[in-house]
Amino acid sequence: MNIDSQFSGDTDRSDPRPILIIPYMWIGDFVRNHTVVRVLKERWPNRPVDLLTTSLCAPLVDYMPGVREGIAWDLPRGRLAVARQFALGKLLRERNYGTALVLPRTWKAAIAPALAGIPERVGFVGEFRFGLLNRWRWGEKKLPRFIDKNAALAQPDGAPLPPEWPVPQLRVPAEDIVRWRQANGLGAGAAVALAPGSVGVSKRWTYYPEAARLLVERGLEVWVVGGPGEKGLAQEIVAAGGPGVRDLTGNDLRNGVLAMAAAGVAISNDSGLMHIAAALGTPTMGIFGPTSPYLWAPLNGLAATVVQDKSVLSCQPCQSTICKMNDHRCMRDIAASEVVGIAERVLAETAAKVEN
Numbered sequence: 064m065n066i067d068s069q070f071s072g073d074t075d076r077s078d079p080r081p082i083l084i085i086p087y088m089w090i091g092d093f094v095r096n097h098t099v100v101r102v103l104k105e106r107w108p109n110r111p112v113d114l115l116t117t118s119l120c121a122p123l124v125d126y127m128p129g130v131r132e133g134i135a136w137d138l139p140r141g142r143l144a145v146a147r148q149f150a151l152g153k154l155l156r157e158r159n160y161g162t163a164l165v166l167p168r169t170w171k172a173a174i175a176p177a178l179a180g181i182p183e184r185v186g187f188v189g190e191f192r193f194g195l196l197n198r199w200r201w202g203e204k205k206l207p208r209f210i211d212k213n214a215a216l217a218q219p220d221g222a223p224l225p226p227e228w229p230v231p232q233l234r235v236p237a238e239d240i241v242r243w244r245q246a247n248g249l250g251a252g253a254a255v256a257l258a259p260g261s262v263g264v265s266k267r268w269t270y271y272p273e274a275a276r277l278l279v280e281r282g283l284e285v286w287v288v289g290g291p292g293e294k295g296l297a298q299e300i301v302a303a304g305g306p307g308v309r310d311l312t313g314n315d316l317r318n319g320v321l322a323m324a325a326a327g328v329a330i331s332n333d334s335g336l337m338h339i340a341a342a343l344g345t346p347t348m349g350i351f352g353p354t355s356p357y358l359w360a361p362l363n364g365l366a367a368t369v370v371q372d373k374s375v376l377s378c379q380p381c382q383s384t385i386c387k388m389n390d391h392r393c394m395r396d397i398a399a400s401e402v403v404g405i406a407e408r409v410l411a412e413t414a415a416k417v418e419n
Contacts, residue, residue, distance in 0.1 A: 080161025081111040081131065083181065085172050087213075089262065090316070090335025091359075093120045094342050095210055097127050097231035098362060099164065102217035104129045105229070110161070122317035123339075126233040143171065152178025166213050168203070170195060185216050208358055230362045233342040235324040243321040247311070253327030253414075254284040255406055256345075257300065258336035260293040265353045265385055265394075266332045271296070272303030273399035274330070279307035281407065286311050288322045288329075288336060328366065328409045330402060333359055341365060346409045348402065352393035355380040366409045371396040 082103055086096040093116070100112050111131040114124055124133030136151050138144055148171075155163075156179040163176035168189030176184045177195040186196045187203040200220060206212045214228050244251065255278050259271040275285045285304055287297040289312040297310040311322050320339055323329055329340035329347045333354045340347040341361035348367040349360055356368050371393055379393045 078107065078110060078161055080159060081113055082107070083113050083115065083134075083155065083158075083160045083163045083176065085115050085163060085165045085167065085176065087167055088117050088120060090120060090123075091338040092209070093123055094231050094233070094335065094338040095362070096166070096213065097130075097233070097342065098210055098214050098228050099166070099217050100127065100129050101229035101232075102214050103164075106217065106219075113158070113160075119316060122315070122320060123233065125317075126235055126320060128232055128234055138171070148174045149178060151175040155179035155181065164216050165196060166216065168192075187212070187216070210362060228362060230364075231338070231342040233320065233324075233339060235321060235343065240321060240325045243318075244325060247309075249286075249309070249325070250284070252284060253410060254286050254325070255410075256286045256288050256322055256326035256329045256331075256340070258288050258323075258329065258331035258334055258340075259296045259300065260289040260336070261332040261334040263353075263383075263385070265383055265391065266334065267296075268332055268350045268352070268394050268397060268402075269391070270397070270399040270402070271330075272300045274402050275300045275304035275308050277399060277403040278406065279304045281403070283307070283410075285309070286322055286326065288312065288319050290314065290316070290319070327413065328406050330406060337361065346413050348405060348409065350394070350397060350402070351380075352391070352397075353380055353383055366412075367405045369397060369402060369405065 084096060084099055086093055103112050112129060113132045113134060114130055116124055116133040116135050117137050118135050121133050121135045124130055138147055152175045155175055160181045162183040163181040165173045165176060165184060165186035168187050170190040170192045173186060173192045173195035183198055184196045185198040187200045200216060203212055206215060210228060211224055257271055261267050278285050285308040287300050287310050291314055293312045297312045301308045301310050319336055323336060323340040323345050324343045326345055329345050331337035331340060332350050337347060337349050338361050341363040346366035348369055349365045350369045360368060
């Protein structure tokens with residue numbers, strides 16, 4: 064999508080100074096930040112774009128087209144960490160940024176750009192950030208979706224939202240996938256990647272172990288992908304599916320990126336790995352219960368959006384991290400056989416496209 068017409072009134076398209084994005088640091092949100100990068104590159108093609116990142120999300124930057132560099136800097140969530148903020152401000156000052164987009168509306172997110180003296184510091188009004196930001200934006204609550212709030216900051220003030228945003232992209236070289244398969248002793252055939260984790264137990268579909276068993280019975284290889292917090296879930300899935308299931312959970316997010324890039328289809332809860340798989344172009348099935356696909360599904364689109372359709376639940380979507388009503392029926396009423404059947408259809412459709 065070419066959104067250059069949105070920016071025809073800009074007077075600073077020749078500005079050579081780099082741009083810094085201060086993003087949200089949850090994995091899925093970080094992936095969606097790439098839409099902001101793409102909007103900025105349309106607006107200012109010649110200005111480098113950097114991302115502040117945590118050490119957890121840093122591997123994602125290597126696969127994001129249009130990003131010059133990621134600045135890995137871990138700040139604690141529960142306290143101010145004044146010395147760390149001043150050190151980050153000093154580092155940012157040395158890099159001579161002309162613009163900083165502060166996507167989170169917290170005052171802590173705006174401290175380092177202000178300490179660095181970045182001339183243009185853009186963000187929405189919120190949390191008493193007067194003096195920390197100098198390019199205020201209003202109307203955040205009128206923007207319907209998370210991506211609208213973020214990407215709007217990359218547009219000129221007052222510009223209308225485009226009909227659609229550029230989708231996030233993650234690109235993994237084919238040779239990296241081959242080496243990853245070899246290093247993990249995996250064959251070259253299509254595999255189904257399962258991502259059973261999520262932030263908040265209410266978003267976790269119950270029947271991954273049964274689905275793994277059914278997939279293996281159909282002759283498919285199954286990989287369980289996730290972080291160290293999903294190790295227990297992975298062990299349950301391996302126990303149910305047997306030798307045809309591999310536990311690929313671990314500490315390195317890069318491993319998760321490569322697994323999703325190599326998979327023939329990904330089945331995921333509403334989680335960061337769902338956004339990673341979709342941005343990679345892997346056919347992705349997103350299982351939604353307490354959250355709204357309209358608000359939280361990837362912009363890339365999904366091979367299948369799986370929701371329970373057996374009954375109308377008044378509590379759905381509740382957006383809650385813990386189920387407080389109806390005994391988690393929004394997820395329990397999605398059968399393993401249903402999900403496996405959709406996965407087989409997605410794999411068949413993908414194979415047909417390759418043949419044609």
